[in-house]
Amino acid sequence: MLIFLMLGSIAHVFANENPLADTTPLSTKKQALIYLEKNKELAASTFWPNVPPVFFLQNLKKNIDNPLSIYEGISTNFCGYAAFSYLPLHDDPLGYLTFMIQLYRNGKAIYGKEYFEPSKEVKLAAGTLSFKGELDIRPADQLWFLALADHFKGYLNFFDKQYHTGDENKLWACVNFAKFNRMVRNLFNYQVSAIGSDLFRPGIRDMYEYLANKLQTGTVALLVNNVELFKRNHNRLKVGIPSHFIILLDVEEVNDKIAITYWDYGFKSRQLLSASFLGKIIFGITTAVKKTTHAQ
Amino acid sequence: MVLQQPLKKQPMPNKSAKLGLIVYCSVLLWSCTSMKKFSSNYFYENEQTLTTIEQSYKKLYQDNQFSVAFTDRTFNNISFEIITDSIKLIYEFEVTETRLQDTLVKYKFPVKEVTGLIMQMRAVKCIWINNLDYYSNQQKRSLVYMSFRPVTFRLPFNNEKYYTLTFYAQPQYFDSEGRLFATRQLRKHRKINDEIFRRINDRVCYTVSERFR
Numbered sequence: 001m002l003i004f005l006m007l008g009s010i011a012h013v014f015a016n017e018n019p020l021a022d023t024t025p026l027s028t029k030k031q032a033l034i035y036l037e038k039n040k041e042l043a044a045s046t047f048w049p050n051v052p053p054v055f056f057l058q059n060l061k062k063n064i065d066n067p068l069s070i071y072e073g074i075s076t077n078f079c080g081y082a083a084f085s086y087l088p089l090h091d092d093p094l095g096y097l098t099f100m101i102q103l104y105r106n107g108k109a110i111y112g113k114e115y116f117e118p119s120k121e122v123k124l125a126a127g128t129l130s131f132k133g134e135l136d137i138r139p140a141d142q143l144w145f146l147a148l149a150d151h152f153k154g155y156l157n158f159f160d161k162q163y164h165t166g167d168e169n170k171l172w173a174c175v176n177f178a179k180f181n182r183m184v185r186n187l188f189n190y191q192v193s194a195i196g197s198d199l200f201r202p203g204i205r206d207m208y209e210y211l212a213n214k215l216q217t218g219t220v221a222l223l224v225n226n227v228e229l230f231k232r233n234h235n236r237l238k239v240g241i242p243s244h245f246i247i248l249l250d251v252e253e254v255n256d257k258i259a260i261t262y263w264d265y266g267f268k269s270r271q272l273l274s275a276s277f278l279g280k281i282i283f284g285i286t287t288a289v290k291k292t293t294h295a296q
Numbered sequence: 297m298v299l300q301q302p303l304k305k306q307p308m309p310n311k312s313a314k315l316g317l318i319v320y321c322s323v324l325l326w327s328c329t330s331m332k333k334f335s336s337n338y339f340y341e342n343e344q345t346l347t348t349i350e351q352s353y354k355k356l357y358q359d360n361q362f363s364v365a366f367t368d369r370t371f372n373n374i375s376f377e378i379i380t381d382s383i384k385l386i387y388e389f390e391v392t393e394t395r396l397q398d399t400l401v402k403y404k405f406p407v408k409e410v411t412g413l414i415m416q417m418r419a420v421k422c423i424w425i426n427n428l429d430y431y432s433n434q435q436k437r438s439l440v441y442m443s444f445r446p447v448t449f450r451l452p453f454n455n456e457k458y459y460t461l462t463f464y465a466q467p468q469y470f471d472s473e474g475r476l477f478a479t480r481q482l483r484k485h486r487k488i489n490d491e492i493f494r495r496i497n498d499r500v501c502y503t504v505s506e507r508f509r
Binding site: 136137268269271 | 383384385386387388430434478486488489490509
């Protein structure tokens with residue numbers, strides 16, 4: 001036990017001595033495209049039998065060219081993974097590509113602090129998901145979402161930890177708020193500040209001011225009640241729980257309302273909401289700030 | 297000698313509770329059958345209006361992509377979504393509000409046709425109309441998706457059910473029970489919004505769902 005503690009403290013000292021060790025990895029779209037070009041002859045992977053390399057590379061190129069196009073699919077529970085993909089696709093596309101190509105080629109890879117070796121079921125399922133809209137023809141996104149859902153587990157996944165056909169729509173793929181924040185920290189090494197929870201709303205008096213301030217510091221993800229946001233039924237009795245992650249892109253005061261611009265489902269949307277309604281639908285706010293050497 | 301104990305008198309269930317249970321079960325059974333009847337008959341009873349709505353929407357959608365949802369039970373408020381190349385703009389209006397017409401003018405929609413469509417939707421209690429992309433043999437196709445609120449009795453605390461119609465551009469394939477297949481070759485049931493759809497005719501299918509979009 002003592003040895004373990006000593007090793008832990010030594011590791012901590014080394015991490016502090018090397019300022020580069022705790023920075024958020026960053027790269028450019030140009031670097032990513034050069035790397036993709038170098039791998040254009042990628043051979044078919046025995047680990048991912050239903051993901052042809054040509055379509056895999058095409059999908060990756062689409063994600064690099066247009067990072068907003070990544071699409072979680074209709075009726076899946078992949079929204080958390082799609083929302084947090086906004087970060088590497090914008091800030092470190094090379095890191096994302098390196099991981100994806102290694103995972104495709106070797107069936108296992110390391111991303112940030114995490115070692116991925118997806119289960120056999122997941123490897124067979126990638127490339128076969130259907131009736132999910134554009135996700136049907138995006139095998140690399142299927143691979144990415146399935147690998148993430150297979151690897152990261154939260155309390156919502158407690159009763160469904162092993163992938164079975166159709167689990168992408170079920171609890172197996174769910175992301176709770178703490179898991180979302182853990183994924184951002186461990187994979188991409190951002191400084192994450194989070195307020196709110198899966199059940200209770202954050203007690204923020206002026207939501208507009210809070211969100212506007214947070215947007216100036218980093219990327220903001222929101223955990224929202226999408227039944228209210230998208231009005232999917234007219235039930236009088238509504239369960240006030242959140243189930244959808246979006247990326248907040250802009251917030252603006254328009255007369256007595258608040259206009260929010262957000263990303264989800266592969267597209268940007270702008271919606272005018274009252275301040276009280278906005279306060280009612282937001283359950284969690286995550287701000288991911290890049291760690292730089294200067295900031296330390 | 298064992299004396300036989302007198303049988304305990306079983307408590308008679310409360311008559312009104314018994315009656316309540318019977319009424320509840322009957323209403324439940326009736327609401328299920330009425331929903332089925334609603335689904336199978338609704339299209340044919342309103343075929344002309346529904347086809348007109350579908351055709352008008354398709355025509356308007358070719359020039360300006362949009363969708364319309366009635367957001368309340370009284371059919372007075374709508375959510376109007378305008379889809380441009382880069383962004384989806386989501387507006388909320390009262391149906392009679394001048395702001396709706398101003399917005400339609402601003403985004404170069406034919407005002408008369410769009411307001412006409414909204415009024416037709418209101419008349420047949422169509423809650424939501426949308427163009428939905430789907431993929432068949434790696435090819436992108438689209439369908440028109442329309443949801444309705446059935447005017448049937450609903451038990452308290454039961455979630456509302458919606459009747460959904462999908463209009464396809466091409467004839468579809470079905471199994472012997474009328475369930476929609478993915479393709480002619482792929483004998484797998486196609487799901488839309490995670491629901492299995494059933495045949496009304498070669499190009500129109502329906503389902504009953506707990507959500508309208």
